[in-house]
Amino acid sequence: MVDPTFDYQFRLILIGDSTVGKSSLLKSFAEGKFAEVSDPTVGVDFFARLVQVRDGCRVKLQLWDTAGQERFRSITKSYYRNSVGAVLAYDICNRESYEHIPEWLVEAKRHIAPHEATLLLVGCKHDLASQGYREVSLHEAQDLADYHGVPFLETSAKTGLNVEEAFTVISQNIYNKVKSGEYRVEDGWDGIKTGYFQRTGLGRPGLMEAQAHHSSCC
Numbered sequence: 127m128v129d130p131t132f133d134y135q136f137r138l139i140l141i142g143d144s145t146v147g148k149s150s151l152l153k154s155f156a157e158g159k160f161a162e163v164s165d166p167t168v169g170v171d172f173f174a175r176l177v178q179v180r181d182g183c184r185v186k187l188q189l190w191d192t193a194g195q196e197r198f199r200s201i202t203k204s205y206y207r208n209s210v211g212a213v214l215a216y217d218i219c220n221r222e223s224y225e226h227i228p229e230w231l232v233e234a235k236r237h238i239a240p241h242e243a244t245l246l247l248v249g250c251k252h253d254l255a256s257q258g259y260r261e262v263s264l265h266e267a268q269d270l271a272d273y274h275g276v277p278f279l280e281t282s283a284k285t286g287l288n289v290e291e292a293f294t295v296i297s298q299n300i301y302n303k304v305k306s307g308e309y310r311v312e313d314g315w316d317g318i319k320t321g322y323f324q325r326t327g328l329g330r331p332g333l334m335e336a337q338a339h340h341s342s343c344c
């Protein structure tokens with residue numbers, strides 16, 4: 127059984143053009159599955175999974191998908207407002223989806239404000255590059271990411287390449303800002319929440335496991 131306890135919950139949103147591979151990336155990360163044919167109209171609102179950051183703290187990632195809202199730039203504003211960050215996704219075999227990234231980036235920053243958005247750029251479908259379908263080079267995307275100060279990875283939901291790494295990187299970056307005080311848990315904001323361990327505190331009697339856990343993190 128999955129242990130439901132966690133120290134923090136971070137809520138993220140996945141954005142980018144339709145068919146770039148957002149839902150597949152989420153499914154690969156949360157369920158370890160890949161479907162060659164995926165129905166864009168059928169999906170869940172969000173996926174959740176636990177990850178561990180470097181000091182051993184447990185973070186529950188709540189990852190919101192944006193099915194059907196890509197075409198009109200009409201993502202419900204509360205999706206942004208209640209997120210601490212966004213994964214900006216394009217398809218390395220679809221140049222247009224890459225060219226839209228700066229717009230998605232501006233949109234995310236604007237609507238996640240007043241909180242500072244923690245962002246990650248992902249180039250999806252890396253496995254298709256070897257078949258000659260690549261339209262965006264690794265270097266130019268890296269340059270764009272560097273220009274905006276955003277971490278970047280090419281991923282494949284099909285092979286699993288960098289799927290784990292992508293979500294680990296963004297989780298660690300958010301967590302670092304929590305630790306430095308840049309982010310605070312706020313009532314009425316779902317971007318960052320404290321979980322069971324943080325709420326119960328260190329010294330609670332009978333929680334040996336929690337205490338042991340806490341000795342190594344947070």
Ligand code: GDP
Pocket residue numbers: 143144145146147148149150151161162163164165166250251252253254281282283284285
């Ligand atoms: P979304 O609209 O951004 O959510 O895109 P989907 O996740 O629904 O993917 C669109 C199509 O691309 C589907 O047919 C997927 O099977 C395919 N796809 C997604 N990710 C990958 C990948 O990493 N490799 C390959 N080869 N195909 C992918």
Ligand code: MG
Pocket residue numbers: 148149150166169191192193194
């Ligand atoms: Mg989708």
